[in-house]
Amino acid sequence: MPSNTLGVTRALAPVADRYVFMSTLSVYQGWPVKPLSERSEVLYCPPDAGPDYGTDTEDGPTRYGYQKAGCEAAAVASFGADRTTILRPGVVLGPREYVGRLPWWLRRVAAGGEVLAPGSPARTIQPVDVRDLAAFTLRTISDQSSGAFNVCAPRGSATFGELLAHCADSTHTDASFTWVPDGFLLGQGVRQWSELPLWRTFDGVWNVDTTAAQAAGLRTRPLEQTVRDTWRWLVDSGDIGSHDRAAEIGISPEKEAEVLAAWRRSGERSS
Numbered sequence: 616m617p618s619n620t621l622g623v624t625r626a627l628a629p630v631a632d633r634y635v636f637m638s639t640l641s642v643y644q645g646w647p648v649k650p651l652s653e654r655s656e657v658l659y660c661p662p663d664a665g666p667d668y669g670t671d672t673e674d675g676p677t678r679y680g681y682q683k684a685g686c687e688a689a690a691v692a693s694f695g696a697d698r699t700t701i702l703r704p705g706v707v708l709g710p711r712e713y714v715g716r717l718p719w720w721l722r723r724v725a726a727g728g729e730v731l732a733p734g735s736p737a738r739t740i741q742p743v744d745v746r747d748l749a750a751f752t753l754r755t756i757s758d759q760s761s762g763a764f765n766v767c768a769p770r771g772s773a774t775f776g777e778l779l780a781h782c783a784d785s786t787h788t789d790a791s792f793t794w795v796p797d798g799f800l801l802g803q804g805v806r807q808w809s810e811l812p813l814w815r816t817f818d819g820v821w822n823v824d825t826t827a828a829q830a831a832g833l834r835t836r837p838l839e840q841t842v843r844d845t846w847r848w849l850v851d852s853g854d855i856g857s858h859d860r861a862a863e864i865g866i867s868p869e870k871e872a873e874v875l876a877a878w879r880r881s882g883e884r885s886s
Contacts, residue, residue, distance in 0.1 A: 617664040617685030624693030635700040635756060636690045640765065640823065641680035642703065647817045648674065652824035653703075653763050660685030662692045674817065687763075700755045701763040702748070705823055706813065709745035709841050710848035715864040716812035717742075721846050723865070724779065725786035731871045732792040733800055733814035736776025740813065740821045741767040744841045747834060754832040764828040770821075773838040775813070781842035795878050803874045810866040 624634055640646050644656040660668055660681045669681025690699050708717045724730060748766055755764070776794075783790055797816045801807075807815045825833065866874075 616666045616682055617660060617662050617668070617689045620686040621662050621689035621693065624690050628693045628698075631694075633698050633700060633756060633759060634690050634694045635702065635752060636687060637752075638683050638687055638701050638703045638763075639680065640703050640705045640767075641677055642684040642687060643680075644676065645819060646676075646680065647815060647820045649819045650822035650824070651765065651819055653765060653827055657687070658684040660688065662689035697761050699762075700760055702752060702755070702766050703763060704743055704748055704766040706740075706742040706767075707745050707748055708742045708845065710844050712745070712845065717842065717845050718849055719812050719865040720779065720782050721786060721842070721849060724782040724790045725788050725846075727788045727790045729875060730779070730790050730792050731811070731866065731875055732775075732779055732794045733805075733811040734775065734794070734797045734816070736774060736779070736792075736794055738775045738821070739771050740773055740775055740778060740838075741770065741823055741825075742773075742813070742838070742841070743767050744836050747836055751828065751831075751833045758832065760831045762827075764831060764833070765823050765825050766828050766833060767823045767825050768835045768838070769825055769829065770823070772835065778813070778838060778842065781839045782846075784839075785843045785846040793875060793878065795874065799878060799881065800874065803877060805866065805870075805874060809863055810870070812864050 620636075627634065640651060642657050643651050644658055645651060649655070658669070658676055658681050662685055664682070664685040666682070668685060669676070669678035671677045687701050690701070706716070712718060743766055751764075751766060754760070779792055800811070800814075801816070805811060
């Protein structure tokens with residue numbers, strides 16, 4: 616929380632050259648609805664705020680975002696803008712992902728059969744590999760890069776269709792994908808972001824300007840490599856779904872079948 620960060624940064628400021636804070640895109644007032652750049656408005660939270668500061672709103676700012684914004688303010692208050700680096704990653708994927716978004720898709724595709732795919736395969740996405748985020752973090756330290764950086768893959772670098780195709784290639788499955796429009800999924804009560812991981816309909820989710828990070832040395836690997844290496848980690852480690860947050864991810868087989876059946880019926884009615 617901000618007050619803890621303020622205490623830590625005040626203690627470190629006299630003896631450390633720089634403070635790097637790992638923040639999040641959730642600090643932006645417009646997340647996830649509006650396209651974002653580092654010039655976008657950030658939520659206000661005082662640097663000495665406690666854990667109860669901020670509120671959760673549907674499809675808007677969250678307490679998590681407010682708290683992270685307060686931690687950013689605490690770091691700057693202690694170290695000053697010239698000695699502070701703020702990294703704002705979006706969705707982070709790759710080996711050892713504990714949230715379970717990409718692991719869920721890999722497991723589901725590996726199981727084969729007809730897979731419910733959300734929206735359009737052409738929807739662009741911007742996840743960043745955790746290894747690229749780590750490398751960029753070290754780069755900002757060595758280069759003494761100050762300021763805030765959105766850390767995502769570049770706009771247009773990958774699509775949702777490519778993500779699922781890479782899952783199929785990595786798992787050597789015979790799965791087939793049935794792409795169902797956003798509106799129909801919402802009408803069926805499918806929860807965005809959780810039941811079908813990485814699927815969210817707002818314009819700002821995958822519309823993040825990363826030119827500042829690219830100019831500062833961020834390099835992102837192809838999504839295919841992230842998917843392949845994550846599957847290899849899952850197979851080698853067997854560490855699948857062990858984290859509490861992973862239990863919240865994924866649509867049940869029963870509901871998936873129900874939605875697919877409803878979609879087929881709707882097609883029959885419209886033909």
